[in-house]
Amino acid sequence: MGPGTGLVPGLAAGDRATVLLVDDEAEILTALTDLLEEGFEVVATTRPEEALALLAGGLRPAVILSDQRMPGLTGDAFLERARAHSDAEALLLTGYAELDAVVGALNRGRIAGYAAKPWEPAALLAMVGAARDRHDLRRALEAERALLQGLLENLPDQLSFKDAQGRFIRLNAAKAAALGLEPGACLGRREEDLLSPEAAAGLAKAERDALAAGTASALAEAPPGPDGQPRWLHTSRVALGAGVLVTIARDVTEARRLETRLRQADKMQALGTMAGGVAHDFNNLLTAILGSLHLAGKRVGDEPGLRRLMHNATLAAERGSALTRRLLSFSRQNELAPRRVSVNRLILGMGDLLARTLGTPPGGALELRRDLAADPGAVRVDPDQFELALINLCINARDAMPEGGTITLATADAPIGPDEIPELPAGAYVRVSVADTGTGMPPEVLTRVLEPFFTTKEVGKGTGLGLPMVYGLVRQSGGGLAIDSVPGKGTRVSLYLPAAAAGDEESVPPGDGTARACAPARILVVDDDATVRSVTAGFLSDLGHEILEAADGEAALRLLEGDEGVRLMVADFAMPRMNGAELSERARAIRPGLPILLVTGYAELGALSPGIPVLQKPYRQGELAERVGLLLG
CATH class of the missing domain: 3.40.50.2300 (Response regulator)
Structure with a gap:
């Protein structure tokens, strides 16, 4: 393949790399330009100083072709200085057998080859094309290396490469941190040697299976995080050949928790629907029972024994009525009387009520603290039902501290972003929380505490409707509920209620409780x-x-x-x-x-x-x- 064909070995169609020509003889530059311009973008100069200025100004050639003997600055010295500005492949032209100059250019200018004058056109064209290809390959490798390095340094997942003996070749900071080491301290070591025997055996089997199958993925529970909560990792392993194994482990704990919360929300909705239907039928029965007892009471006369029996039956039916009200609160089908409420004022006004209700636990003192924000927004809620909800939460907190402890009621403005709490749209909320320093709850209990009738208390000491009632109230009021609990450290229940709009007026409860006499109709x-x-x-x-x-x-x-x-x-x-x-x-x-x-x-x-x-x-x-x-x- 010779000059004049317009083709350069290794040059892709439509791809024209830049060649910088430097020679103090203009005739030689013209000849070189004629040879190369069909396959390359050619920039030529007779002065090495001008070439250096072009490189410093941003010229990015793939190849620099320079004469050796030039006045003022020899080719090897020029190429050495050019390295400060360019990573181009360097070729040297010389008209004499100057081995010292060639050696100097090799050492200082890092030339890739040299050609003698006069040159053979096809050979020189091939040399320039090969130099261009090496430059492109080196740049591609550097880009790949930079991408891999960026991936290693910034990927939040745990990424590692291992050789056939299971030793780390490369790994990122996330993987090293999971092992409690720096990346450099892991290189050349086997991960199995850094784990417990049980974990090492499981890892060895998983890696053998991945090498045999070519790829494998698994979801497994990881050691608990700093918060003591279980963690989950989804690990993918890919065999690259020659025994090299790539492992990517992604922490999916939050996704698992979100999935659990969504399943819980669906279950709560289904249970709420069922509870509402049960309450409807039960209320019909209670209406008939209480009404019949009332009408019969007017006809039984003054028989004390019979009146006592009817009174007991009435009390039992009224207890059933209270039970259905709690069920309706859970199922969010209770009729509320919401109005604008200052949560701070409501909590401060409950001081005496809480003191009388909570009393003192048998095993020690109970301290009630308030951590109220300076001026949290008002909310729209039924104040009577909200007071009852807070009392329920405080009673639960007291019962979780049989040896005494601290209950903290706190308020704060809590703006919520999209998807921050699955069941709540983004917006302005006020958070009211009740925290205790009690026994806390294990995860298997925490997932069920909102189910109606689920209780960990002894028979006769709890109905299992306290927390469900609270949940139903906040959901019916447009809010949500979150529970954080650590066994042995305590529990915090946070109620999120939408902040009331500035123009909201307090609603007036209907009716004045006075029966109206009227003519028969x-x-x-x-x-x-x-x-x-x-x-x-x-x-x-x-x-x-x-x-x-x-x-x-x-x-x-x-x-x-x-x-x-x-x-x-x-x-x-x-x-x-x-x-x-x-x-x-x-x-x-x-x-x-x-x-x-x-x-x-x-x-x-x-x-x-x-x-x-x-x-x-x-x-x-x-x-x-x-x-x-x-x-x-």
């Missing part, structure tokens, strides 16, 4: 549960009202169409085929001004039109009388 009672319908009708009949009964929505609509004397409708919300919301709309279409009262076992009222009052089951006769009196005016 014809009232339509609608309920698919015959026992509940009978109790409601009995309550109203006892108050002097005339009662019509219907077992479903269609029957109720027929009665309304045929009897214009009905002045009020009391209807259950959860009924088959037509629920209370649908019945209310159709009833208002027939009788636009008809007062309607809905009764329900839980607050499944998302589709309800505004302006329709709701009474929660189980209700007493006095509560029903008050609502009816208000509606009849």
